[in-house]
Amino acid sequence: MQNQLxxxxxxxxxxxxxWLLHKAHNPHAVVVDPGDAAPVLNAxxxxxxxxxxxxxTHHHADHQGGISLLKQAFPDLIVYGPAKENITERTHALSEGMxxxxxxLDCAFEVWEIPGHTLGHIAYVHSDLVFCGDTLFSAGCGRIFEGTPTQLFHSLERFKTLPPHTRxxxxxxxxxxxxxxxxxxEPENxxxxxxxxICEALRAQDLPTLPSTVALELQINPFLRTQENSLIHNTLKYNENISDNHPLSIFTALRAWKNTL
Ligand SMILES: [Zn+2]
Incomplete structure (x- = not known):
């Protein structure tokens, strides 16, 4: 267990x-999406x-705003980021399959391109954990700022292919x-x-509700459940202008609806 990430x-x-990655009895660390340098330096x-x-994972300021100051503190810092986006002081440009x-830390990640929230958004996929940025949230998904509903739908579908225990x-x-x-x-779910x-109790103690797992998201995340009859029924009930009940049409309607709430 000592060598576990x-x-x-x-x-x-x-x-x-x-997210701070480290190992017991190892002085080295890696961070994911440091939007701010100060809390990283403190940790x-x-x-x-x-x-x-x-x-x-993607270019939004709240995910990469801390890079410059961290680089001042650690001049040899390697900065990995999506090839298709403008990332401050990126040293290694990543694309699908790299x-x-x-x-x-003796660990490796595979890069997935998962456009939708932004056009070049990537995920870092390890054997049993994934850093998915603002594409997938627990019980939700990211807003579509640059991509299309079709892109985000297919990006989210990829997470369903991971083993259920994947964090x-x-x-x-x-x-x-x-x-x-x-x-x-899904009032009956x-x-x-x-x-x-569970999450209300965690938040009352100021604890994170994350990480989630693939198995849990398949049970609770409406954006991964667009083929479920009860969800389709309720989506159609509240949105009379949906033309069909294809999962992509339901997904598109849900994403637009969530933006209005
Ligand atoms: Zn974002």
Whole structure:
């Protein structure tokens, strides 16, 4: 167990998570999406770690705004980021199928291109965990800022192919508000009710509701459940202008509807 990769949340801004990767008895660390440098520097000092690399999922400022200051503190820092986006001081441009080998932590990630929230958004996929940025949230998904509903739909479908136990590390703490929407769509879904209680207790103690797992999201996330009859029925009931009940049409309607809430 000592050599297992540890993933520690660092809270930033109102609801962002910067994920800190480290191992017991190893002074090296990597962070995912450091939107702000100060909380990262504090966490590194608290754990007595030195920062070797940064993994960026997409170009939004709340995910990459801390790079410059971190690079000042650690001049040899390697900055991985999507090839299709403008990432401050990126040293390694990544695209679909490439592998990132974090030598000092002895672990590797496969790169998935998952457009929709932004056009070049990538995920870092490890054997049993994924950093999915703002594409997939627990019980929800990212807004479509640059891509199309079709792109985001297909990006999310890819997560269904992962083993059920795969842990999902998302970029924001949006779970409780997402679960409200999920419950509106599937009032009878006991898993949603049960998970809402768990998350309310966690948030009351200021603890993260993340990571989630693929198995859990398949049970509670409406954006992964667009083939479910009860969800389709309720979506059509509230949205009379949907032309058909194809999963992509339901997904498109849900994403637009969620934006209005
Ligand atoms: Zn974003």
């Amino acid at each position: 540890q993933v520690t949340p660092i809270s930033a801004f109102k609801d962002n998570y910067i 590194l000092a608290a754990h007595q770690l030195t920062l070797d690399a940064i993994l960026i 592998r990132v080998h974090l030598t000092t 999902l590390y998302c970029g924001h703490e949006y779970t409780l508000s997402n679960l409200k929407f999920a419950q509106l769509l 006991q898993q949603i009710i049960k998970h809402q209680k």
